[in-house]
Amino acid sequence: MLDNAPGRSLPAGISRGENNRDFFQTCRDAEIASEITIQPVRRYRGLIDAAIIFSDILVIPQAMGMRVEMLEGKGPHFPEPLRNPEDLQTVLDYKVDVLKELDWAFKAITMTRIKLDGEVPLFGFCGGPWTLMVYMTEGGGSRLFRFAKQWINMYPELSHKLLQKITDVAVEFLSQQVVAGAQILQVFESWGGELSSVDFDEFSLPYLRQIAERVPKRLQELGIMEQIPMIVFAKGSWYALDKLCCSGFDVVSLDWSWDPREAVKINKNRVTLQGNLDPGVMYGSKEVITKKVKQMIEAFGGGKSRYIVNFGHGTHPFMDPDVIKFFLEECHRIGSK
Template identity: 80%
Template sequence: MSQNATQFPPLKNDLLLRTLRGEQVERPPCWIMRQAGRYLPEYHEVKGKRDFFETCRNAEIASEITIQPIRHFKGLIDAAIIFSDILVIPQAMGMKVEMIEGKGPSFPRPLRTVDEVQKVLDYQVDVLKELDWAFKSISLTRTKLDGEVPLFGFCGGPWTLLVYMSEGGGSHLFRFAKQWINEHPDLSKKLLQKITDVAVEFLCQQVAAGAQVLQVFESWGGELSSMDFDEFSLPYLKQISEKVPKRLQGLGINEHIPIIVFAKNSWYALDKLCSLNFDAVSLDWSWDPKQALAINKGRVTLQGNLDPGVMYGSKETITKKVAYMIDRFGGGKKNYIVNFGHGTSPFMDPEQIRFFLQECHRLGSK
């Protein structure tokens, strides 16, 4: 069902969408990656003893967790992002993924042989069926938000998902992922293409369910050399940026749905990412904003890039670093979205984040 056929409450705060359209705005919009989650006490109350993916698949609970930061920081956050995970695509492709307390995501049977990869390539993915729960969560959340802020849908970048699928979880060495692209580059590209095809459909169906803006998380982009990024990440990100709008039209959705790409630590790729069909590029904290502005040359909106660790500092430190960031992004009244350079941590104090958000409003409105 397309957004045109679904009756959702009218949007009351379109600051993020106006910014992504390149309009002059009264202040930079602000949201935070991983803004819904473990640092909020109410998250633990709602999640209870359910495991992570069980929580994601329960539309009522996922929608509640998505809305918690909007409610907790009333009037301070300009977008909600659906509570889910990038690894739902490998799950839809027939792989088992577990979330282990204290360790993170784990694949009991990661891709280590050609035969295992071929099985995944041969697996017929029915996105609407396999990820039906995700679309239900989005539709319910969009309704419950009552138009307060726009709702993000998202997916993992193809290279990042290949890393998890081959490493079996997070990694420090990236041995198996690097082995795949160097020992079996053609097979790796077939797998990346399959992931891309699923990602495109997943993103578009999230929009059909009610998502108003999208983000692609290429979280392990910086583990590739510049040469390998051009071969094993950039072409697939480019496909996503070009195919999503076309597929949305095929679904009867003719309005422009903005897409943001976040390729963490991929400093060498910024110019190329700004030349793709994305509406915004999100930056990690390693960037000097003025350097990023100089490379971008006004082509897209930039998002970021405060080090989340600043939340462990004093209020004076937060004020100083937020002021520096907004100032060096040109004051934030055009083509800029405030965000962290990565996600929140479960150890962060919500009141520190509240102060950060308040300072973003105050300093961004000057």
């Protein structure tokens, strides 16, 4: 069992930007980021099977020269989003030194790996290329996705150039995370479901496949011969599961909209499936949580197929940590039967 956003929901002040640090300042402080990563492992000792480094998917746009702020109550904000071809050229021409620009991320991973001392494996991650393009063009989160859709429909060739640039940086970033100590990698295509099936095949899937194919090759170039498991999470991309199951990733993570039985049929045991409890269940009673956990585990095969228990997305800051503990305990109890 692992949580997509460890530490962000725990009550300790360190996870809420103490000492007047903003979110990205907290990410860039290796000691603080490491401590936040380990918080849930300590709190739920023996119940969580992995830790995921405290960071954010938007560090790649930052490494590409874009300014990103995290506004209180509003989320990520790009003061100068990509809105026309002239804006794009600046980003495409920017020479990204991943080791230099994201040095703090690698330090945090190494520090955390040492602190974990083998207790649980450590996840590294990045955002999917399409998802990062959405943020870079919209200037933040969106409901209409006006500018991202405008880009792929008005400037498809330039969109592909941007997606390729993001992919190149993502491959290097993921690979260097492994060098720093990450043992598993996950790619979050959080806005995948905002694309039509046809557009997903053109503007998301090829770049996800590139990442799955190129990271192992890059790792070999860096002297790492062991196989590093890779997970893809394309939220809302219900039409793409069959393709994702043969995209080169070892695990496909599912959001809560999926019927697990249907997902198992489509997968045909090609990859491990991960998911997919609605995090909102944590607002229910213990009886409801037990019922939903049992339904989920049984629907995924009851331990007879390759499966990782997980939420269908991350936890919320309003959730009671003791309720999450009960959920984890029930996962172990029911899953071990």
